[in-house]
Amino acid sequence: MRDIAERTAFLEDWVAALNVGAEEVVTFYTEETLYEERGIKVAIRGRENLRQFYRQLYPMFSNLAVTTRKSIVTADHAVVEWTMSGTLIGKIPEVPAPSSGEAPFSFEGASILEFADDGRIAREAAYWSVADLIQQISAPRSG
Template structure:
């Protein structure tokens, strides 16, 4: 599980949409809490989130704080640091620095790929750091 999630996060760090999608099961359930279009079912339906993410955030570094494990799943607590260059979660980034906590709950298919990914970004921290106006 560590190997696959680290591969997934590595592709995210390189803004590699195809790489990220390759770590997901074809029928993945992809849910980023607070994402305007809601949960996505299937790899190709998860693509728009990653296209937007990589356009909106830059120079991202993720530091894992803790991982908890169960049978076929893990929970990853992390901190994301980088810059908001686009419109993350609909907020004007203006190239400002940004730091927020992330919680991932990831379930794995029998072949090792990610079957379900639920992500809770700390939207309150994002809103606080990217005031509008």
């Protein structure tokens, strides 16, 4: 069992890795992890499949930034409220492409995490509003 301070530090490192890229972030997940993107209805089993998902996802953004607003941490679970912002320059599954080829965005979400005995993430369910993202990337841009 891990103490709360250790879990909290782990989450801070996890968020920092989310701001770097696929290779950095997947190290926080177990080999058999289950990752669910509830906003776009994607479920991914296994670290290698998650790595491929992130390798496809990260190039769709520039200036990607994830920040946390609040975390609730226990020995076995955590809930993390976060904000993701940046510029969408590609197409996300289940989301229309930006109307102008690229579009700035910022939206809030939350992840529910379950920790494995080794301290890594065994399951993540991420919740966010696809409608919020679509509204932002579909808005006409003044030039």
